[in-house]
Amino acid sequence: MTIQAPATESKATTRRTLTARALLLGERLDTVVLAAERTDVINTAPLAFRVGDGFIVLFRYGVAVLIGLSPAEEHETLRNLQKRVIGPFDKIEDETAAIDVSDAYDDQIPPGGPIQIKDLSPPRLAVIADALAKNVALTRDEREVSRVFEVIEPLAADLAKRGRTPVGRANMLRLIGRALLVRHRMSGRVEVEEKPDVLWDRWDLERLHARLADEYELKERATILSRKLEVVAETARALTDLIDASRSLRLEVMIVLLIVVEVLITVYELFFKHVR
Known part of the structure; x- marks a missing residue:
């Protein structure tokens, strides 16, 4: 399925650093209903859309990946997602990653360093979101x-x-x-x-x-x-x-004991009858 970038997107010409957060919110996310509720969907599998200058990818197995959102945007997004989380967890699993963007990069990850990409195209961010979501799960x-x-x-x-x-x-x-x-x-x-x-x-x-x-x-x-x-x-x-x-x-032992008791009772009764 082709992911098309919004017409307003421009190529990155200077270095920019973003924070990506992957949050495991619950057992599942109702992405079908969420997709029907929005008119700004960039992709449907997984569900992706923009919030401000940021990018959100939602996975049906309960993970939301937020890329480049401000704290206020993150808070509002998570609040809106609450009613679409199936089986929410008491403790949300949270993993973060730094993303450096520059047209000088060639999609690389230096040891211990940030994820370095050449632009913020939705397909490139979708690949990053997929890895982050699987990691947190x-x-x-x-x-x-x-x-x-x-x-x-x-x-x-x-x-x-x-x-x-x-x-x-x-x-x-x-x-x-x-x-x-x-x-x-x-x-x-x-x-x-x-x-x-x-x-x-x-x-x-x-x-x-x-x-x-x-x-x-x-x-x-x-x-x-x-x-x-x-x-x-x-x-x-x-x-x-x-x-x-x-x-x-234990059941077999109990059955054997019951049989033994029954035999003893029978012998006892026969003995007393004979004595009489």
């Missing part, structure tokens, strides 16, 4: 998986050391649920390893996309996270099976 997913690991590791260690199964099947099921939610966010919504649609028309921005992906280690982090999710899911399922097996064993 991965950051939250990594934290969620780490929390699950913090719970599962002691349980597995206790099982290996003492040979005892931990109690709490409901807790295990909750852990599996959290792991599945993160996996769903990665594969079904965030699509970390997918390239932004703008590259279909602007193949010249492939290098910028590759550099941003390398800078934020998007592919490597997604691979590691996926492996961790597999370990979490397998461990949780194994622990749940052990808990089920333990419960089945």
Whole structure:
């Protein structure tokens, strides 16, 4: 899908520095309704539009990327977005990046430095927004998986050391649920390893996309996270099976005891009948 720059945009001739913020607001953003509400949409997938001299890109998996907005514009934008956030988070994940703009640059990212681009064309900013959005989404997913690991590791260690199964099947099921939610966010919504649609028309921005992906280690982090999710899911399922097996064993023991008691009662009754 081609992104067309507004007619009022002019080529940057001097160096300019902008701040880009990627905010993970909630589980999802209703971008369809937001697109219908605005008449200044630059792009629809992802949804992009201008606010003043700034640029906003909204992703359906809950991320808003604000580029070059003033504090007042950011506040007003986030306030207007609140009613379109599905499953808002109590704590908003926030990542920032500096962008230097000059026609002397060739879309590069020096080590430890800002993102350097030659102009503020919407396609170029869309590529940057895509990387920033995936980075902030991965950051939250990594934290969620780490929390699950913090719970599962002691349980597995206790099982290996003492040979005892931990109690709490409901807790295990909750852990599996959290792991599945993160996996769903990665594969079904965030699509970390997918390239932004703008590259279909602007193949010249492939290098910028590759550099941003390398800078934020998007592919490597997604691979590691996926492996961790597999370990979490397998461990949780194994622990749940052990808990089920333990419960089945206790049930079998109880049945045997009931049979023994019934036999004893029968023998007792027969004995007393014989005595009489």
